[in-house]
Amino acid sequence: MTPTLSVRNLRVEIPTRHGALTAIDDLSFDIAPGEVLGVVGESGAGKSITGSAIIGLLDPPGRVAGGEILLGSQRIDNLSPAAMRGIRGNRIGMIFQDPLTSLNPLYRIGDQLTETILTHERLSPKAAADKAERLLIEVGIPAAGARLSSYPHQFSGGMRQRVVIALALAADPELIIADEPTTALDVSVQAQIIALLKRLCRDRGTSVMLITHDMGVIAETADRVCVLYAGRLAEIGAVRNVVKHPQHPYTRGLMAAIPSLIGDPDEKLEQIPGSMPRLGAIPDGCAFNPRCTFRFDRCPAERPGIYETSASRASCFLLDPTGKPPPAETAARAVAAGIEVRAVPAGASL
Amino acid sequence: MSAAPDHIAEAPAADAAPLVEVEGLGRVFDLSKRWLNRILDGSGRVTLTAVDGVDISINRGETYALVGESGSGKSTIARMVVGLLPPTAGSVHIGGADIWAESGGVRQRQIRRRIQMIFQDPFASLNPRWRVGSIVAEPIKAFGLIADARDREARVGELLALVGLDPRDAGKFPHEFSGGQRQRIAIARALASEPEFIVCDEPTSALDVSVQAQVLNLLRELQERLGLTYLFISHNLAVVRHMATRVGVLYLGRLVEEAPARELFAAPKHPYTRMLLDAVPDIGMEGAERQSIAGEIPNPINPPAGCHFNPRCPYVMPHCKTTVPPLYQVGSAKVLCHLYADGVNAALPPLAR
Numbered sequence: 001m002t003p004t005l006s007v008r009n010l011r012v013e014i015p016t017r018h019g020a021l022t023a024i025d026d027l028s029f030d031i032a033p034g035e036v037l038g039v040v041g042e043s044g045a046g047k048s049i050t051g052s053a054i055i056g057l058l059d060p061p062g063r064v065a066g067g068e069i070l071l072g073s074q075r076i077d078n079l080s081p082a083a084m085r086g087i088r089g090n091r092i093g094m095i096f097q098d099p100l101t102s103l104n105p106l107y108r109i110g111d112q113l114t115e116t117i118l119t120h121e122r123l124s125p126k127a128a129a130d131k132a133e134r135l136l137i138e139v140g141i142p143a144a145g146a147r148l149s150s151y152p153h154q155f156s157g158g159m160r161q162r163v164v165i166a167l168a169l170a171a172d173p174e175l176i177i178a179d180e181p182t183t184a185l186d187v188s189v190q191a192q193i194i195a196l197l198k199r200l201c202r203d204r205g206t207s208v209m210l211i212t213h214d215m216g217v218i219a220e221t222a223d224r225v226c227v228l229y230a231g232r233l234a235e236i237g238a239v240r241n242v243v244k245h246p247q248h249p250y251t252r253g254l255m256a257a258i259p260s261l262i263g264d265p266d267e268k269l270e271q272i273p274g275s276m277p278r279l280g281a282i283p284d285g286c287a288f289n290p291r292c293t294f295r296f297d298r299c300p301a302e303r304p305g306i307y308e309t310s311a312s313r314a315s316c317f318l319l320d321p322t323g324k325p326p327p328a329e330t331a332a333r334a335v336a337a338g339i340e341v342r343a344v345p346a347g348a349s350l
Numbered sequence: 351m352s353a354a355p356d357h358i359a360e361a362p363a364a365d366a367a368p369l370v371e372v373e374g375l376g377r378v379f380d381l382s383k384r385w386l387n388r389i390l391d392g393s394g395r396v397t398l399t400a401v402d403g404v405d406i407s408i409n410r411g412e413t414y415a416l417v418g419e420s421g422s423g424k425s426t427i428a429r430m431v432v433g434l435l436p437p438t439a440g441s442v443h444i445g446g447a448d449i450w451a452e453s454g455g456v457r458q459r460q461i462r463r464r465i466q467m468i469f470q471d472p473f474a475s476l477n478p479r480w481r482v483g484s485i486v487a488e489p490i491k492a493f494g495l496i497a498d499a500r501d502r503e504a505r506v507g508e509l510l511a512l513v514g515l516d517p518r519d520a521g522k523f524p525h526e527f528s529g530g531q532r533q534r535i536a537i538a539r540a541l542a543s544e545p546e547f548i549v550c551d552e553p554t555s556a557l558d559v560s561v562q563a564q565v566l567n568l569l570r571e572l573q574e575r576l577g578l579t580y581l582f583i584s585h586n587l588a589v590v591r592h593m594a595t596r597v598g599v600l601y602l603g604r605l606v607e608e609a610p611a612r613e614l615f616a617a618p619k620h621p622y623t624r625m626l627l628d629a630v631p632d633i634g635m636e637g638a639e640r641q642s643i644a645g646e647i648p649n650p651i652n653p654p655a656g657c658h659f660n661p662r663c664p665y666v667m668p669h670c671k672t673t674v675p676p677l678y679q680v681g682s683a684k685v686l687c688h689l690y691a692d693g694v695n696a697a698l699p700p701l702a703r
Contacts, residue, residue, distance in 0.1 A: 042558035158646050186419035191629040216631030257563035259592040269563040275528040
């Protein structure tokens with residue numbers, strides 16, 4: 001089956017006076033029809049830039065410098081701005097973090113919805129208005145018919161995000177890109193919005209790319225998860241595997257650093273030393289190596305590829321069955337941490 | 351409200367009296383139009399009760415966490431407790447002294463020195479034009495703690511080392527640091543006046559997860575080393591569970607439940623606390639569906655009568671809509687809910703988790 005979205009070896013560069021910065025470096029992933037792919041990473045990991053590159057809205061001077069993006073079987077990274085406008089909203093719906101910035105404060109909700117519907121569909125104004133009302137009912141807005149004539153400021157935060165979801169769904173897109181859709185909302189409302197998004201996409205068979213920094217939201221919503229670090233793929237795999245058996249040392253550190261509602265609250269949180277490198281100062285070799293507790297001589301010297309494990313695919317030399325293995329002590333620690341070390345040191349039995 | 355600190359085993363027994371005592375604290379904001387417009391439009395006064403009769407007592411060496419969603423009044427309480435915003439009702443005593451009783455003067459400066467605050471956004475709370483050394487030295491100068499410039503410099507170096515930075519970082523500007531490091535600078539500045547009590551207002555909300563863990567661990571370490579007392583404000587329940595000795599849950603300006611942290615998370619009593627805990631997405635949940643909760647926080651200008659939570663409460667009873675419940679003592683917890691009128695209520699079904 002053709003994936004809904006296929007990103008192949010994507011490279012995004014931001015030219016500066018001091019040369020081009022590589023914001024996304026050799027990133028590949030697919031999203032299957034009806035699948036929810038979570039994209040996680042800390043600030044600066046390149047999650048939002050990936051989303052912007054897909055919808056062709058990279059902030060200038062950023063540009064796609066390599067690779068390709070396919071929507072279904074159509075290549076969309078080299079389309080003209082006009083052709084891309086026909087795809088955005090129509091075949092790819094978008095939901096952003098702050099619902100106030102994606103709604104025009106001067107227009108009534110009904111007008112904004114019918115405008116979007118009429119841009120993408122040939123309908124009579126009456127039929128478009130009916131469809132707008134149906135959409136509002138579908139996203140759970142009480143008294144939908146009456147609320148069509150309300151302005152965005154007359155809605156609460158959660159209701160506004162529901163309207164934005166209705167707008168994103170208006171043209172029945174194949175893919176929805178949701179960039180931190182619940183970050184601006186309170187926990188109790190967040191749960192409602194996640195449940196709504198999940199239900200609507202399941203019912204309609206829409207694929208979702210869910211960009212967030214919140215691992216809890218991903219664990220609950222996504223089918224697969226893609227972990228980014230410094231613009232590169234660190235690990236990708238089924239959510240349960242990545243959460244429970246992370247294979248990349250970064251993913252492992254990230255999971256251990258999240259305070260949880262289960263387990264011993266008095267235990268010290270595991271912490272990853274240092275912070276994400278800036279774009280201009282990405283270390284040689286593996287981008288994570290200066291912060292990694294399993295680093296060995298290969299890590300600062302070469303760039304790791306992406307290696308298959310039983311749980312996921314991850315970019316770490318510990319998982320490389322070929323090439324120089326780590327010292328026995330490092331390998332033993334990694335095994336104890338649940339990493340499927342493939343690079344077995346000579347003479348060691350694990 | 352009398353303090354009931356007997357259940358807090360962790361609190362140091364050196365001083366039995368609570369360090370911080372907040373009594374009947376209230377804050378009403380006047381959102382009315384100007385008087386002339388009111389007369390012309392025939393509109394009345396509009397007020398918002400952000401904080402409504404909150405009692406809190408915090409023992410020495412303990413971390414008291416306030417949780418709540420937006421509009422619950424947690425930041426307003428923080429600002430009144432540190433002395434940034436005058437309350438419209440009630441009092442705040444720190445170490446027996448009323449921080450709002452005397453305005454200005456030496457005595458108030460002495461009280462204020464003992465209280466410091468760490469803010470949410472380390473990008474906004476540090477002056478970008480000042481070097482880190484001057485930022486950290488500011489409270490030392492302001493309170494006249496160390497007169498000699500060289501000694502002061504040495505003290506700044508010590509403070510930076512204490513929070514895990516290099517003493518040589520004193521010569522740099524805030525923009526040279528990452529978010530986590532900036533929050534460390536803000537912590538060093540808060541420690542500079544040698545406070546006993548630090549109010550942390552969402553100290554890690556603006557930080558990434560891996561850095562959040564660093565800052566939370568640092569705050570706990572400093573508390574152990576320096577015997578600090580924290581008022582910790584957060585909307586993140588997992589973070590609160592990790593930090594707090596006692597937790598107060600706020601809803602629309604009222605404290606609806608207060609309990610030792612372990613007990614609150616193991617057996618939440620107020621229906622709102624249960625709802626909040628059920629709503630948290632947790633990586634340990636393994637794809638379990640969260641309990642769906644109806645509704646959102648109502649407009650605080652016009653909150654529901656009686657118990658503010660009644661329109662969203664699954665256990666609502668007729669008198670919930672008319673009478674504000676008293677604060678019932680249930681075991682070591684305090685609950686603002688009519689369900690507990692006869693003590694422990696067994697009618698609440700167990701949590702989903």
